[in-house]
Amino acid sequence: xxxxxxxxxxxxxxxxxxxxxxxxxxxxxxxxxxxxxxxxxxxxxxxxxxxxxxxxxxxxxxxxxxxxxxxxxxxxxxxxxxxxxxxxxxxxxxxxxxxxxxxxxxxxxxxxxxxxxxxxxxxxxxxxxxxxxxxxxxxxxxxxxxxxxxxxxxxxxxxxxxxxxxxxxxxxxxxxxxxxxxxxxxxxxxxxxxxxxxxxxxxxxxxxxxxxxxxxxxxxxxxxxxxxxxxxxxxxxxxxxxxxxxxxxxxxxxxxxxxxxxxxxxxxxxxxxxxxxxxxxxxxxxxxxxxxxxxxxxxxxxxxxxxxxxxxxxxxxxxxxxxxxxxxxxxxxxxxxxxxxxxxxxxxxxxxxxxxxxxxxxxxxxxxxxxxxxxxxxxxxxxxxxxxxxxxxxxxxxxxxxxxxxxxxxxxxxxxxxxxxxxxxxxxxxxxxxxxxxxxxxxxxxxxxxxxxxxxxxxxxxxxxxxxxxxxxxxxxxxxxxxxxxxxxxxx
RNA sequence: AGCGGUAUCGUCUAGUGGUUAGGACGGGAGAUUCUCAUUCUCCAAACAGGGGUUCAAUUCCCCUUACCGCCGCCA
Numbered sequence: 173x174x175x176x177x178x179x180x181x182x183x184x185x186x187x188x189x190x191x192x193x194x195x196x197x198x199x200x201x202x203x204x205x206x207x208x209x210x211x212x213x214x215x216x217x218x219x220x221x222x223x224x225x226x227x228x229x230x231x232x233x234x235x236x237x238x239x240x241x242x243x244x245x246x247x248x249x250x251x252x253x254x255x256x257x258x259x260x261x262x263x264x265x266x267x268x269x270x271x272x273x274x275x276x277x278x279x280x281x282x283x284x285x286x287x288x289x290x291x292x293x294x295x296x297x298x299x300x301x302x303x304x305x306x307x308x309x310x311x312x313x314x315x316x317x318x319x320x321x322x323x324x325x326x327x328x329x330x331x332x333x334x335x336x337x338x339x340x341x342x343x344x345x346x347x348x349x350x351x352x353x354x355x356x357x358x359x360x361x362x363x364x365x366x367x368x369x370x371x372x373x374x375x376x377x378x379x380x381x382x383x384x385x386x387x388x389x390x391x392x393x394x395x396x397x398x399x400x401x402x403x404x405x406x407x408x409x410x411x412x413x414x415x416x417x418x419x420x421x422x423x424x425x426x427x428x429x430x431x432x433x434x435x436x437x438x439x440x441x442x443x444x445x446x447x448x449x450x451x452x453x454x455x456x457x458x459x460x461x462x463x464x465x466x467x468x469x470x471x472x473x474x475x476x477x478x479x480x481x482x483x484x485x486x487x488x489x490x491x492x493x494x495x496x497x498x499x500x501x502x503x504x505x506x507x508x509x510x511x512x513x514x515x516x517x518x519x520x521x522x523x524x525x526x527x528x529x530x531x532x533x534x535x536x537x538x539x540x541x542x543x544x545x546x547x548x549x550x551x552x553x554x555x556x557x558x559x560x561x562x563x564x565x566x567x568x569x570x571x572x573x574x575x576x577x578x579x580x581x582x583x584x585x586x587x588x589x590x591x592x593x594x595x596x597x598x599x600x601x602x603x604x605x606x607x608x609x610x611x612x613x614x615x616x617x618x619x620x621x622x623x624x625x626x627x628x629x630x631x632x633x634x635x636x637x638x639x640x641x642x643x644x645x646x647x648x649x650x651x652x653x654x655x656x657x658x659x660x661x662x663x664x
Numbered sequence: 665a666g667c668g669g670u671a672u673c674g675u676c677u678a679g680u681g682g683u684u685a686g687g688a689c690g691g692g693a694g695a696u697u698c699u700c701a702u703u704c705u706c707c708a709a710a711c712a713g714g715g716g717u718u719c720a721a722u723u724c725c726c727c728u729u730a731c732c733g734c735c736g737c738c739a
Contacts, residue, residue, distance in 0.1 A: 183739050373739090469689095635701080
């Protein structure tokens with residue numbers, strides 16, 4: 173087999189969508205597994221809808237995910253340029269060839285005429301197929317139309333191409349993931365390959381680019397299946413080698429609709445912004461359709477690549493379940509090297525004055541708070557009570573707890589005794605153990621409630637990080653002030 | 665409407681012509697812990713329906729149903 177060359181060809185009309193990211197990932201995995209090349213091509217033929225901002229976002233997102241490309245707009249390559257808008261001089265040449273050989277013809281139909289055809293089709297409850305009205309226009313007729321100021325679009329002659337290369341009207345191809353797929357080409361209308369403004373359409377540009385870039389396998393979403401028949405015909409008409417195709421099931425939102433903004437994050441950069449790790453994103457998205465042969469779901473991108481077989485991909489759609497992604501994200505957070513984690517978290521702590529803490533205290537704080545995080549951004553709330561000096565916001569549940577006699581009893585003793593304690597983690601650990609042990613013995617207070625009183629007063633909450641370390645970080649003075657404050661307010 | 669695709673726990677999936685149909689997330693119960701979380705143990709949960717073929721069908725074939733996609737001078 174000749175060299176494996178696959179590509180991802182996003183259109184920069186938005187930030188890189190998670191679905192596109194999955195398609196990119198599968199292409200990347202396929203390339204890696206087969207020692208092939210992974211190519212990035214930007215499809216920006218529609219100048220209206222595309223922007224540089226989105227191109228940058230696509231680059232950044234792909235890189236963040238670790239999907240590095242071998243050839244592309246920025247790194248170049250043998251078959252560039254890799255941005256369609258820079259390839260506009262390439263497309264007309266092949267159009268001319270198609271025209272000369274009768275595989276394409278000029279169409280002078282106006283939007284109104286076309287609209288009328290479509291309306292009639294829907295009135296008769298029939299599928300719309302272009303009437304081929306312009307197929308056999310004479311030179312005189314064309315000249316006349318041109319004189320009227322009409323600019324022709326170029327249409328591909330489907331039936332002609334089909335007859336030239338196939339015995340029947342049925343076109344078949346062997347899909348890498350779905351197996352044999354077929355379609356009656358009589359149902360495909362002669363489609364436009366060059367717009368009247370001289371720019372190529374998607375179906376045409378894709379073929380030229382894939383052929384010229386020597387793409388061997390086209391792996392993409394199943395929404396492209398029907399385009400595939402058109403594209404195969406163009407490949408054949410132009411005498412290009414037809415690549416192999418593989419169509420992936422779609423990713424759906426939990427309500428089975430298209431994954432859109434209202435379901436939460438959809439762009440890779442949104443996920444990252446919200447505190448998802450790209451490692452988790454890659455791992456999770458790979459599991460949508462693909463499954464590891466050893467049953468071990470947590471895997472690096474390299475491990476997945478080694479185990480990847482395109483024909484074993486599930487060909488059905490899959491639902492994007494945020495729960496599992498979150499679980500996976502929390503797992504990856506725990507796996508992160510501490511230094512890396514501490515740095516990443518700073519981005520979500522900008523509302524606090526980190527200078528209140530020494531570096532050691534900051535590190536300790538992260539050590540005891542990172543475990544329950546599902547998103548990096550959860551850290552913002554998780555460490556709130558470490559800041560604010562001698563004051564802390566008390567939430568409802570903590571307030572209720574503070575008002576119990578037990579809590580007041582505990583706090584009074586705590587404030588009294590702790591005054592004399594040496595405020596180190598080691599010592600606090602020891603002292604508190606004795607402290608709650610005594611309460612248990614003398615008054616039957618469960619350790620849980622003894623600690624809750626202190627926790628509620630000092631952190632304003634009932635759940636949070638390790639109490640000993642928390643006290644040590646907040647410091648003796650502030651901890652005791654907070655504890656005293658809790659006693660006073662409860663007594664008023 | 666037409667054409668194409670898909671169908672195993674709620675979700676992602678494994679799997680087989682004969683299995684107690686397996687795992688993961690989520691859910692439930694319990695243990696551990698100063699709380700939350702973690703960790704551990706256990707539990708509930710699926711072969712869409714109907715016909716065939718066969719000694720035997722979740723597995724192969726057909727039909728139905730449901731869902732998804734496509735029918736642009738968008739990509």
